[in-house]
Amino acid sequence: MAKVTIADVAKHAKISKSTISQYLNKRYEHMSEKTRKKIEEAIKDLNYEPNILARSLKQKSTFTVGVVVANILHTFSTQIIRAIENYFYNHGFHIIVCNADDEPDKEKNYIQMLKAKQVDGMIIFPTGGNPDLYKQMKKENFPIVFMDRTITEPEIATVMLDNHLAAKLAIDHFVEKGYKDIAIVTTSIIRNISPRVERIEGYKSSLLSHGISPNENYIKTADIEKISEALSELFILSQPPKAILAGNDIVLNEVLQYIKKENLRIPQDLAVIGIDEVSFAKLYTPTITTIKQPTVQMANLAAELLFNQINKTDKIDTSIHRLKPILLLGTSC
Secondary structure (H helix, E strand, O other): OOOOOHHHHHHHHOOOHHHHHHHHOOOOOOOOHHHHHHHHHHHHHHOOOOOHHHHHHHHOOOOEEEEEEOOOOOHHHHHHHHHHHHHHHOOOOEEEEEEOOOOHHHHHHHHHHHHHOOOOEEEEOOOOOOHHHHHHHHHOOOOEEEEOOOOOOOOOOEEEEOHHHHHHHHHHHHHHOOOOOEEEEEEOOHHHOHHHHHHHHHHHHHHHHOOOOOOHHHEEEEOHHHHHHHHHHHHOOOOOOOEEEEOOHHHHHHHHHHHHHOOOOOOOOOEEEEEOOOOOOOOOOOOOEEEEOOHHHHHHHHHHHHHHHHHOOOOOOOOEEEEOOEEEOOOOO
């Protein structure tokens, strides 16, 4: 059986091929609802399936973008991916998601694979371990946007949280509740991964603004598998902390597990705030105070910046866009 073509759909619907093409590319502005319905019925009647390869060759686009995530286990990452997928789906694009596990070699392999597949652009949560590759992509004018993390060079459009403000919101709330012995725990800051470094900077400056000298013994960074050990080090101090700021959702999980294992009580023995909104925060007893990242807005902005690069609609934006966090109050302080 011969494959159904656009010409067949046009003939069946008694509508021009160019209008059918506009419909398939989701350009509905210049057609009536009646025309859209006729095309939709013709496609259904003929069981028409667009030839994606032919479309790609004709328009010199694969209508695909890559998303290289540093660590897909983060709630933040999955929320961002979901919103990016939604944005590009509504613009007729598909996405390919790759998980780098915070490993530069894995990130490099995925970027090279996506380029070989001729994706139209990439949104990358950079590991920071491939500066030469980032520079090469920039030199080639390859559409690229960074998410969550900054890289000193080259200048690439970046969307991230105002991490200093996120830490400040937490510290201000702790101090308002009467706490002074406040610790911060983050995952490893190897390669100076910017959100973690900036949250520690924000923690220190916020304490100083309240007249509290930061205690270096209260600052812990470790790989996930060693977070429990880092927490133990905090609680063998002669003056252990009375409050902990968990640097992200994975750290918060580790903190809560440690608290349960040690039979500590929240907030009587230890107050807790976590950066990243997590689904269980309102279900936990007591409810956990968290700092929410505006994930949908961040994802939509990153997707829009990339879409503009792909379509060459604007002057290339190489700015760092920092979005504001929101304090979600619980009863963990």
